[in-house]
Amino acid sequence: MDDDEAITRSLAGDLDAYEVLVTRYSAVAHRTAGLLGAGEEAQDVVQEAFVKAFRHLGSFRRESAFKPWLLRIVANETHNLTRSRGRRADLAMRLGLEREPYEPEDPEGVAVAADGRSRLLEAVRGLPDREREAVVCRYFLQLSEAETAEVLGVRLGTVKSRTFRGLRRLREEVGRELLR
Amino acid sequence: MSSSDDHPGDDFQAHSGTGRPGDGFGDLEAELRALGDTLHSPAPPPSGVARAVRARLEGPAHTESPARPGRRFGRPGRDGSGSRAGQARPLGSPRRDGRSRRVRLSRRKVAAALAVFLAVLIGATPQGRAAVASVLRFAGVEIGVGAPGPLPAGVPSPLPGERRVTLDEARRAVAFPIVVPFALGDPADVRVADGGRVVSLFWPGARLDEFDGTLGVVFRKDLGEPWPEEIPRLRAWWVQQPHRLSYVPRHGGAPREERVAAPTLIWQRGAVGLRLEGPSRDQALRIAASAR
Numbered sequence: 204m205d206d207d208e209a210i211t212r213s214l215a216g217d218l219d220a221y222e223v224l225v226t227r228y229s230a231v232a233h234r235t236a237g238l239l240g241a242g243e244e245a246q247d248v249v250q251e252a253f254v255k256a257f258r259h260l261g262s263f264r265r266e267s268a269f270k271p272w273l274l275r276i277v278a279n280e281t282h283n284l285t286r287s288r289g290r291r292a293d294l295a296m297r298l299g300l301e302r303e304p305y306e307p308e309d310p311e312g313v314a315v316a317a318d319g320r321s322r323l324l325e326a327v328r329g330l331p332d333r334e335r336e337a338v339v340c341r342y343f344l345q346l347s348e349a350e351t352a353e354v355l356g357v358r359l360g361t362v363k364s365r366t367f368r369g370l371r372r373l374r375e376e377v378g379r380e381l382l383r
Numbered sequence: 384m385s386s387s388d389d390h391p392g393d394d395f396q397a398h399s400g401t402g403r404p405g406d407g408f409g410d411l412e413a414e415l416r417a418l419g420d421t422l423h424s425p426a427p428p429p430s431g432v433a434r435a436v437r438a439r440l441e442g443p444a445h446t447e448s449p450a451r452p453g454r455r456f457g458r459p460g461r462d463g464s465g466s467r468a469g470q471a472r473p474l475g476s477p478r479r480d481g482r483s484r485r486v487r488l489s490r491r492k493v494a495a496a497l498a499v500f501l502a503v504l505i506g507a508t509p510q511g512r513a514a515v516a517s518v519l520r521f522a523g524v525e526i527g528v529g530a531p532g533p534l535p536a537g538v539p540s541p542l543p544g545e546r547r548v549t550l551d552e553a554r555r556a557v558a559f560p561i562v563v564p565f566a567l568g569d570p571a572d573v574r575v576a577d578g579g580r581v582v583s584l585f586w587p588g589a590r591l592d593e594f595d596g597t598l599g600v601v602f603r604k605d606l607g608e609p610w611p612e613e614i615p616r617l618r619a620w621w622v623q624q625p626h627r628l629s630y631v632p633r634h635g636g637a638p639r640e641e642r643v644a645a646p647t648l649i650w651q652r653g654a655v656g657l658r659l660e661g662p663s664r665d666q667a668l669r670i671a672a673s674a675r
Binding site: 205207208211212214215216218221222223225226227229230233234237238245246249250253254257258260261262265266319320323324327338342343344345370373374 | 408411414415416417418421426427429430432434435436437439440441534536540541585587588590625642644645660661663
């Protein structure tokens with residue numbers, strides 16, 4: 204069942220069809236909530252987002268893609284959460300170095316790479332919210348500029364400028380020498 | 384917090400003016416992507432999430448306020464204080480109440496004659512729906528245009544007595560000729576509801592409900608502006624926005640089985656009322672034109 208069919212059936216009240224959509228997009232929804240700062244509440248955020256998405260399915264524009272539309276709701280829910288708990292959104296991410304798909308043979312090289320990456324991650328964490336969100340969407344979630352604009356609810360030019368400023372700041376923070 | 388946010392004219396444009404967007408950041412971008420690949424966020428199994436979401440959707444009526452995920456989801460009339468009015472409204476006129484077949488047939492003739500060209504505009508203000516500016520009745524569908532209140536939030540339920548059948552079984556089960564639009568081909572799924580009062584055909588991305596369009600109101604739609612668009616060539620009406628759809632019980636009473644309906648084309652072919660939901664306007668017009 205493709206997205207379009209699942210959406211049609213969901214609109215008619217077919218919860219089996221909606222389960223297909225939830226299953227399909229659960230992982231990316233959790234990842235988005237986590238990376239945008241939902242922290243340990245990512246699961247609540249995602250569940251709420253899926254419930255709201257179902258209720259608003261009638262306003263989904265059928266000619267567009269479901270994923271960015273859903274992630275927009277996830278991003279909004281995450282915003283509501285971080286705003287309500289009154290502290291800065293943070294990346295709820297751990298460096299999953301133990302799960303690297305491959306390991307360089309040289310242990311010292313591993314350590315250097317790990318060090319570079321944790322410094323980079325720290326630098327991303329330290330970015331102003333808007334720049335960090337753009338960087339997270341573009342590079343960690345690997346969304347296109349257009350998708351990022353939809354998810355964050357801003358214009359394309361705004362995505363470009365926030366991304367650029369974020370990159371420039373990261374470059375200043377971590378320096379060229381750590382980046383091969 | 385940058386105040387130049389919505390004015391991307393500063394450094395970015397100066398920068399991309401070199402003709403090399405992302406100039407000098409290629410290595411950093413690659414490193415960020417690689418870093419992203421190593422980031423793991425804890426996530427429960429997707430099937431568990433699906434079950435949890437389903438349980439919430441199936442649960443008792445939600446008491447929290449309707450979702451407002453973003454500006455883009457704004458809907459007409461959802462802020463009004465009359466938001467409850469939509470739930471238990473009496474419908475303007477209760478319908479058939481077990482009259483004899485002969486009476487129904489004569490009513491049918493009268494109604495058919497009217498329905499051919501008629502879209503009746505009634506300045507109706509049924510009790511409890513004073514906000515409704517006007518009502519359009521056409522092909523067994525009643526459309527209230529006014530302040531519709533919030534779109535239904537609960538889980539839509541199927542039509543009464545709905546069961547899955549084959550197309551042939553459906554043809555035997557209903558009293559009117561079932562129309563299968565040539566442009567869509569054989570339906571993927573066929574359902575008959577309420578003792579043959581409604582037959583629903585499904586294709587990926589499309590739902591077509593067919594019913595006797597002369598005997599009274601079968602479906603009720605509530606929407607705000609803009610008005611449905613009349614398509615004179617097909618004697619059809621196009622409802623362009625998502626809207627509240629409810630089923631009007633056979634023997635009258637308040638509409639039930641409310642759900643959110645996607646944009647819909649409504650037309651009539653002979654005595655059969657049709658509502659096609661899902662396709663875009665142009666697709667819907669093509670499909671309707673092929674339903675001969």
